[in-house]
Amino acid sequence: MTTQPLCLYYFSAFTTRQEAEIQQAGFIEDLLQENARIVWTHIQFLQPNQITLIGDDLRSHINGFRKSSNTRRVVATQLV
Numbered sequence: 001m002t003t004q005p006l007c008l009y010y011f012s013a014f015t016t017r018q019e020a021e022i023q024q025a026g027f028i029e030d031l032l033q034e035n036a037r038i039v040w041t042h043i044q045f046l047q048p049n050q051i052t053l054i055g056d057d058l059r060s061h062i063n064g065f066r067k068s069s070n071t072r073r074v075v076a077t078q079l080v
Helices: 017-033 055-067
Strands: 002-004 006-009 052-054
Touching: 006 055, 052 055
Parallel strands: none
Antiparallel strands: 002 006, 006 052
16 A cells, blocks of 8 residues: 555465565565555455555545454554
């Protein structure tokens, strides 16, 4: 998730957690080169409908997390 711009990015496709962890540094580097301010990263296996969420899509996504009774606390890597 970045605050400048305010976006939630999903990167894929990975077959293992280890593969995602190895490639994570490259994705972070790309965002930093675009002057994005990264708030946190988290590795999780899922299949999002969209790979980049901004504006109303992002707000709806975040509100969906808040309303879900199945949410769990996520420990994220703080980058700011």
